[in-house]
Amino acid sequence: QKEVEQDPGPLSVPEGAIVSLNCTYSNSAFQYFMWYRQYSRKGPELLMYTYSSGNKEDGRFTAQVDKSSKYISLFIRDSQPSDSATYLCAMTLGGYQKVTFGIGTKLQVIP
């Protein structure tokens, strides 16, 4: 079993839709949870960062962490074509420990 499971997609949605991206994980010791966006042939950029369980909102993006279920989500409201990218979930134990990434979900927002 992989430490982090993420559906690779692709996921196609019409512009303006609400997008839900999810990951599950097996290591209950993970404390920090991140979502990265990666455009084709580019390095990942940090979108959201959450410590432990709970919700965090930043503009059109909302990150949720449910540690009891070992499940994290990223919601994108009013999706735009510019949101088309691969979204990677990532998590770490803490400090400057290594970050474990999901495989990434490819999202396409159709105008």
Place this chain on the structure above:
Amino acid sequence: GAVVSQHPSWVICKSGTSVKIECRSLDFQATTMFWYRQFPKQSLMLMATSNEGSKATYEQGVEKDKFLINHASLTLSTLTVTSAHPEDSSFYICSAGGSPGQGVHNEQFFGPGTRLTVL
């Protein structure tokens, strides 16, 4: 946010040659740098972690004699792929962690990546 650069962004080399990739933190001191590799349709896989002034720690399955990492200063780490072969063709990405108090705790700032093609 903090900026990390990589050079070159794209390199093609012949099999058997060595290639050096540079990773620089432009506006902060990076005590820890990470090197990742990403094959098509796969996730980023950590290759090694390097701390300034000390030897890198390699992940299981990564040959330290083939992938030489040098972190000689707080702003520069280099990855040298020695005797490159076609199977080493990949997207290599570095990230840098700042000193305590810089940016988000535990945040890694990623470089734009280097695409290596070995013929």
